[in-house]
Amino acid sequence: MTGPLIPMGYIPEAWNNVIAVLLGAGFGFTLEASGFSSSRKIMGTFYGYDFVVLRVFFTAAITALVGLMYFDYLGWADFSMMYVLPTYLTAAIVGGIIMGMGFAMGGYCPGTSFCAIAIGKIDALVFTTGLLIGIFAFSEAFPLVEKIYESGNLGSIKVSDSLGISDGVFTFILIIVALGMFFGATLVERKVKKVEY
Amino acid sequence: MEKSSEKSNWRNGTFYLNPYLGGMFLGLVLLATFYITGRGLGASGAVKNTVVTAVHTIAPRHTENSHYYNKFISTDTQPMNNWLVFEVLGVLAGALLSGILYGRLNFKTEHSPKITTKKRLIFAFSGGILFGIGSQLARGCTSGAALSGMAVLSAAGFITMMAIFGTAYIFAYVFRKNWI
Amino acid sequence: MNKQYLLLSAILILAGIGLMLTPKKSAVKELNPEQLLLAVDDPSRFLSTDLITERIIKKDPSLLLIDVRPAEQYKVFSLQGAVNIPLSLLFSEEAKTLLGQEGKEKVFFSNDDILADQAWQICKRIKMNDIFVMKGGVNFWFNTIMKDNPPNVTDDSKAQDLYTFRKAARQYFMGNTNQSQGNSSESEGKKEGVNVVKKTTSKSSGGGC
Structure with a gap:
């Protein structure tokens, strides 16, 4: 069966929600078990006392990327059928900057805040309330930001194409960079004073 | 003897998966998500969908006229919108399971000893709003x-990732008292 | 512990090298044959001449009419506001810019709908969206809109309404022609086309496609 299974029509739609819950549960379990339910553990990446976010995030992205590319090569899944988030250059950068500020202040991102709520973190519940209000405010004030939202549209481009190298070469460089970061993170962790949390 | 002490150790709330192992699991879940649904995992989309549905229920005319809401109102069945909500329900269940397994369930507000609980909550709230926008x-x-963007080599994924982490590093210095 | 990490790193690097060595797939995104068959089987791409006429009159900004007949036929007569992309030039740079416009519904048409449907299938195969075909083509459009075929008195009100609409549309196009008579040579060319349409009809019977 060539994936993706649901868009190709291999799985009846009734199963959609069941699959969503199961995949979500895998997602939530792994995040929580890796320590993403603690905002102070997450923030360790930015102060050098615990690089768990960096490690988990890049390992996950590379595992999925390498897996998808081999699936594509072996004919198990069609890489070109995968949804590639369209690139709106300005919107992505401005949005990323705003999220970065929110990250440094709140200590969670939406996914990790859900995990933290599940194990009873009150700050995460407050964070998610803020998230809800932020999204509501954005939707209401959309006419003011519509220009930024729509600006810099480059379509669903791949980073390797915009750099002019093949997917394989880019993935290889990404792997090397990530391994370098993991190594560097270990060195930094040794020097930085441990923080109790 | 030894075994029981070890057992109590991994259930007392301090045990975490090896980050590379955790990352690999997460990567496999993401891979499975792409293989099955053709798109990645999400979190904020579920909140957005909740907001859109709520506003649409209260003021349908308002949402229909809004350029933003009407992008997401489903006139017919748009399974992928609901999909994220169910996925987030799964996230909650999965995290709860892990919390029970590793003994991390308790109500608390986590913050640096240098700040008060109130300050932490105010910052969490503001951070949430910014993240929402x-x-x-x-x-x-x-x-x-x-x-999910990085897993399919989306340029937007890499740009957003760099913007988030880059800015967070800069602002981490500004807000260092809140954390260390 | 360190040895394990070294081993894992080595495996990852090997996997990366493997990916570099795998042959690159063709960059063009195409529908696979099954998907194309599904798309071709779906009649929703056909838009009726009445619908198109209505949208022309309303000056619908999201409508992009594309005449895929050879340039000579386009010069003789074409629908109002249509651009000419002869089928043989479907992949030219100009055509790519025109067809790449977001938020426009691109409607192909030819004398009948065979040539237009060919253009549609080619575009569909390279995963183009928002593309349609005008059912029946210019000939059908002319016969239904520009020719007077009053309905029978016994026909239902729907048929009567349609007739009224077509009559109004005809007046719109005729009137437009008269108005623009003195304006520009370009529209004059098109207007004359309306009178010469019979010629187009005969051409198509000779096999426009």
Whole structure:
């Protein structure tokens, strides 16, 4: 069966929600078990006392990327059928900057805040309330930001194409960079004073 | 003797998966998500969908006239919108399971000893608002845009990831008292 | 512990090298044959001449009419506001810019709908969206809109309404022609086309496609 299974029509739609819950549960379990339910553990990446976010995030992205590319090569899944988030250059950068500020202040991102709520973190519940209000405010004030939202549209481009190298070469460089970061993170962790949390 | 002490150790709330093992599991879940649904995982999308549905129920005319809401109102069946909500329900269940397994369930507000609980909550709230606005502008959050985007080599995924982490590093210095 | 990490790193690097060595797939995104069959089987791409006429009159900004007949036929007569992309030039740079416009519904048409449907299938195969075909083509459009075929008195009100609409549309196009008579040579060319349409009809019977 060539994936993706649901868009190709291999799985009846009734199963959609069941699959969503199961995949979500895998997602939530792994995040929580890796320590993403603690905002102070997450923030360790930015102060050098615990690089768990960096490690988990890049390992996950590379595992999925390498897996998808081999699936594509072996004919198990069609890489070109995968949804590639369209690139709106300005919107992505401005949005990323705003999220970065929110990250440094709140200590969670939406996914990790859900995990933290599940194990009873009150700050995460407050964070998610803020998230809800932020999204509501954005939707209401959309006419003011519509220009930024729509600006810099480059379509669903791949980073390797915009750099002019093949997917394989880019993935290889990404792997090397990530391994370098993991190594560097270990060195930094040794020097930085441990923080109790 | 030894075994029981070890057992109590991994259930007392301090045990975490090896980050590389955790990352690999997460990567496999993401891979499975792409293989089955053709798109990645998400988190902020579920909140957005909740907001849109709520506003649409209260003031349908308002949502129909809004350029933003009407992008997401489903006139017919748009399974992928609901999909994220169910996925987030799964996230909650999965995290709860892990919390029970590793003994991390308890109500508390986590903060640096240097700040008060109230300050922590105010910052969490403000951070949430900013994350909400940013995630809509960038069309996804850390999971939906950065992680899932990177897994399919989306340029937007890499740009958003760098913007989030880069800015967070800069502002981490500003807010260092809140954390260390 | 360190040895394990070294081993894992080595495996990852090997996997990366493997990916670099795998042959690159063709960059063009195409529908696979099954998907194309599904798309071709779906009649929703056909838009009726009445619908198109209505949208022309309303000056619908999201409508992009594309005449895929050879340039000579386009010069003789074409629908109002249509651009000419002869089928043989479907992949030219100009055509790519025109067809790449977001938020426009691109409607192909030819004398009948065979040539237009060919253009549609080619575009569909390279995963183009928002593309349609005008059912029946210019000939059908002319016969239904520009020719007077009053309905029978016994026909239902729907048929009567349609007739009224077509009559109004005809007046719109005729009137437009008269008005623009003195304006520009370009529209004059088109207007004359309306009178010469019979010629187009005969051409198509000779096999426009």
